[in-house]
Amino acid sequence: MKDTAEKIKEGYKEVIVVGFADRRGGSRYNFNLSMWRAQMTASHLVRHGVDANRIRIVAYGKELVDLIGSQPNQQRVAVVYRIK
Secondary structure (H helix, E strand, C coil): CHHHHHHHHHHCCEEEEEECCCCCCCHHHHHHHHHHHHHHHHHHHHHCCCCHHHEEEEECCCCCHHHCCCCHHHHCCEEEEEEC
């Protein structure tokens, strides 16, 4: 993650951190869990020098999880998308 922060600082205008959760549990619980994952990832980036104003946070819970992978361990993630 430190390498990601360095790359962001060197030349990306902004980043979008997207949190996901697997299918187990209710929609509200999974939304909150995916938001927590995204927030923790964003906090880590800020601790490594990324300007917080350049970070957007999105949470999708389990609704779009098939875009990430078919296995639960692939779906419990936060993904960082860098925008030039």
